[in-house]
Amino acid sequence: MPSIAVILAAYNGSIWIQEQIASIFAQKDVDVTLFVSVDVSADGTEALVERMAAVDGRIVVLPHGQRFGGAAPNFYRLVRDVDFAAFDYVALADQDDIWLMDKLSRACSVLAAAGADAYSSNATAFWPDGRQMLIRKSQPQVKWDFLFEAAGPGCTYVLSRKLALEIQHHLMSKWDEAQTIGLHDWLFYAYARANGYRWVIDDFSGIRYRQHAHNQVGVNAGLKAFLHRFTKIANGWGFTQAAKIAHMAGVADDPFVSRWANGSRTGLLYLGLHFYQCRRRFRDQVFFLLSCVLLSVLGKRRQ
Structure with missing residues (x-):
């Protein structure tokens, strides 16, 4: 089975994070290790993920105590500090979504069939009142779209080890410059496209994309x-x-x-x-x- 490092950035996520992690470990036909970085929180998120890691060796919690002030710096920290060398793929996760069981296996199959290095997909937004909406991001790519938009929600991204390691190296070499870029998913997509990596945007939704009052970046609706x-x-x-x-x-x-x-x-x-x-x-x-x-x-x- 493909081995996948899932990197999850958390902040005040104790309400949702257990359901999200359960859906990550319910993935079919893949071998998952979860790496969690928690921005200093006021709701006990750090203690919660520590308790979860104590009973599940597939969860690796990065040292606490850093204030990132947003999802992008937290993901930059994850990309910098996690060793991707032993994994086939790297996937990004938010703290509050729910993954369908074939989300990662589908991504791996599409990447292999296309000979591509990066994958993203549509997503299904849902709200507390029961509303749902398909967020379609799989329109045909155009020459310069990567400079002006991401490839979809970052929580749908799956990267090959080769691309993940190159982004890691590049990020570390331009660390201060990266901190001025507010959307990590936009940056990762741009770097891949600009440097000749093939990126597939799948016309499929393998994720329930939770919408709530505290979304840093939500649905443009x-x-x-x-x-x-x-x-x-x-x-x-x-x-x-x-x-x-x-x-x-x-x-x-x-x-x-x-x-x-x-x-x-x-x-x-x-x-x-x-x-x-x-x-x-x-x-x-x-x-x-x-x-x-x-x-x-x-x-x-x-x-």
Whole structure:
């Protein structure tokens, strides 16, 4: 069976984490070891995972006491500190989801059949009131989408050992720079695509993606999510992050990137003309075009 290192970043997750871990260890036809890193919490998450690790040797808890302030720095810590050399694959996990039993075996089969190094998929969002919604991320990839969006929720990612080790090495060599990038799943996807790794986005949902008031990054649905995205566009955060990710991934000197990475009005208008190469879903392409135009008019970009 494929051996998989699952890395899980936790913070104040005692309400959900036991159900998530149970679903991880219920995976069929794979051999799983779980590595957990807990941001300093106020709800007893550290003690809970320690108790679980004491009775299940498949759980490895990284030393406590660090404050990360977000999921991305916590995942960077996991990638840096976990030894991936003995595993076939590395999978990312959030603390509050529920995995279907064939999530990992399906990912391994797809990777093997495609000869690919990275996998992600659709997800099924669900809410406490019983609502569910398929989050479709499997639209065809386009040339530059990796600089402007992730490959889907990071909790669907499965990476080959080769790619995981390369990301680990690169992250350690550019540690301070990585801390300025707020979304680890976006960075990992960009690095893989920019460096010639094949990434498969599966038209399948193997995860129940829990939505609640404390999601750091949730489903982009509804007025509140739209206003949140609009604010980040208007203050330039998204384009600044894209430029940083391009540099981190090694494509900052590409002529396409250098035309817009300085945030000039003409550069943003140039980028808008290439909207069809920058997002996978048509609706997002239109929103991207309008965002480029808006930001060029506002003439500002967060540094």
